Amino acid sequence: MTIEPLLSPCPSPPPCSNLGWLSYGALKGDGILIVVNTVGAALQTLYILAYLHYCPRKRVVLLQTATLLGVLLLGYGYFWLLVPNPEARLQQLGLFCSVFTISMYLSPLADLAKVIQTKSTQCLSYPLTIATVLTSASWCLYGFRLRDPYIMVSNFPGIVTSFIRFWLFWKYPQEQDRNYWFLQT
Template identity: 55%
Template sequence: MDFLQFLSWACIVFTVGMFSTGLTDLKKMRATQSADSVQFLPFLTTCLNNLGWLYYGILKKDGTLMVVNVIGASLQILYIVTYFHYTKDKRRVSAQTLAMAGVLGVAWVYFGVMLPHGETQLSQLGLFCSVFTVSMYLSPLLEIIRTRSVERLSFSLTVATFFTSASWTLYGLQLQDYYIMVPNTPGIVTSLIRFFLFWRFGAVSQDKPSYKLIQQI
């Protein structure tokens, strides 16, 4: 097995493991018959991110990107359907889901119809996916700094994010694909910062009566 193939498998294993942390929320919703303690928006944004990278992988004919993001999008759809089943605020959830569908529609028209096929289409889609991925890495970090608490962040998800972003960074480096490498580099940095913040604010959060495990990517 050459190094690129090893990295490909590492990306698949670590990324699917990261997406699977949402199963904790799914089990919680089924156990409590409620979605009150779970955030819905991360499921939507992660699904949108998966679909964007899936399209990028299809255009590049990259099997690793396609496999990972088909699995990721399927899991996010499962979480979305489960959340909708258990939530009391179905109107809000429906509105946010329709908004995401609208964004997908506009993106499809722009990237699939308006742009000329080829390098321009690939580079602009890669740039869009890269910016979106970086924002997803930064959002939980900003939430911790704002609240000075880690109780709304999963430590296991932070570990998974670190290994996932590291494997994708090396994979992108091997392919010389900066749209894969560059957005995942902040994932390594933000994960290390989140480890520090867990150490810094963890003692405060442990005094809380409960620990909320909520998926944020």
């Protein structure tokens, strides 16, 4: 048995979102943002390393990863060197992180046309949809509690897109994979 089919066609992006929110949390002095995004960045890094280990097309993945990390470094250079005012830096970094998070939550809708055309939700993950709605709702509530519009507003699309995907799962139920066998325990 080969590992290739078990890997997704493209890896998760480098931990750019986690590192952005980690910087935002550090600048704001928010321990919860710091801890959660440190763990998230570490897990994303481990995922990328494991993916690269098994990936047959390392050159493409390395190029994508290097490009995103280059963009991340340019962003850090901008925020830490060209924006000396900490309050302005916090506002601009919050906006940057929000845009990145919103685009992350909207990305699964790229498969919307494929789902409607094929009348199949095979390309969508139900467990990931549940995790997304729970995570984005938690962060929305946390942002509301802190009265932080960057945290609150950037996570709201996660709730909306999750409910769109739930509707798609209801409208086009997934068929059981006939090639999958449960192991008897």
